[in-house]
Amino acid sequence: MNRTEFKEYLMKHLKEYLPSDLKDAKIGFQENPKNHAVKEGIVIQKEGMTAVPILYLDWYDTAHPEEACRQIASDYLKYLPEQEKLSMERILSYSLEDIKMKLISREGNENLLCKVPYQRQLDLAFVPYLEINSEMLFHVTYSYCNQKGWDPETVVRAGMENIQKEPMEFVSIEEKLAEMSGKEMSDSFSQIPKNERLYVLTNENGQFGAAQIGNPEVLRAIEQGLGESYYIFPSSVDEVLIQRESSDKNPEMLQDMVKTINETMVEPEKRLSDHIYRYRKEKGLEIYQDGRWFGQGKEVGKDHLGPKL
Secondary structure, rough: HHHHHHHHHHHHHHHHHOOOHOOEEEEEEEEEEEEEEEEEEEEEEEOOOOOOOOEEEEHHHOOOHHHHHHHHHHHHHHHHHHHHHOOHHHOOOOOHOOOOOEEOOOOHHHHHHHHOOEEEEEEEEEEEEEEEOEEEEEEOOOHHHHHHHOOHHHEEEEEEEOOOOOEEEEEHHHHHHHHHHHOOOHHHHHHHHHOEEEEEEEEEOOOOOOHHHHHHHHHHHHHHHOOOOEEEEEEOOEEEEEEHHHOOOOOOHHHHHHHHHHHOOOOOHHHOOOOEEEOOOOOEEEEOOOEEEOOOOOOOEOOOOOOOO
16 A cells, blocks of 8 residues: 555554544645755644644554554544643743754755754754654754744744853763663773774753754863863764764765765654864864864854855
8 A cells, every 4th residue: 555545544444443522533644854855744633722632643553554543543542631731821032041952954954944043053953943852852943933923033043052051961972872772881991092082972862962063162072071172973863973083084984984874874854964074272163074074153043054164
C-alpha cells in the first residue's frame, strides 16, 4: 500500500477505532518542516481544541493499515490530555525569557527558515523555539511573533542571550560514554595523547546542545582550558565534538569523516552539517570549505536566502 492509499484508508476507517465522543472530529493531514526534512502527520481535531497532536505517518506500518489505525488511535488518546491543556491563553503566556535556541544547518532547511526569525552563523542557523514539555516544542514563527507583538530581531537576540544562561556540559567522550552506559570510565583515556583526545560539548539536558557554540564565553573558556585553538565536529543537533588543532589531522580527511558518519550513523533529523569548524581566539569561529578556512560575521536572518560561502 503506497502513501496515498494509506492516507485514504485512514480517512475512511480511523474513526472506527476512536471513542464515540470523537466520531465528529475532523481528520486531516499536515506537513511540518523538520531538520533536513518535511514530515507529514495526521491530525484529529475535536471542536474547540486550540492545539492537537500531530502523529507522523512514518511512525506507522503502511503494510498493515488496520494495525496502524489501532496504534494511531491509541497514541492520540495518550497525547490528548496534554494537548487539551494547551489553550491559546497558555500558548501566548510565554515571555522572551522562555525562548530557547536550537542549531541547524541552513542547507536543506529552507522550508523552516522562511517561517521563523533566526541568526545566521557560517552555514548554520540558530532557530528560536519554546518548550512545552520534554516531548513537545513549537517554533517561534513570524506569525507567533505578530500575535505576541514581538519584534523578530528582539526574539533572536533574547534567544542568543538565553543560551548563555543555560548550564553547559564539557566532558571527555570516554566520560560521556561511561555515563550513558552506566559503567565506570576506564583508564584508557589517560593513555591517549593529549592532542588526540576528543571532548563533548552540549547542554545540561543534552537536547539541542550544539547551540552552545553560540555562547562566546564557552568557546573562549574551552580554548583556555585546552591551551590552544581547536576543531569542532558537528556530531548532531544535540552535541558537538571538540579536538585540539595540534592533533595535526588533515582538515579534508576530517571533513570526509564527518560526512561519512552523517550519512551512515546519524538520523536525518539529528544531522547538523557536513562541514568541520575551527575556533581561534583571534578569528573566532571558522568553517572549512573548498580547501580553505572561512570566517563570517553573525546576522539576524529575515528570510531563507543566506549568502553563499
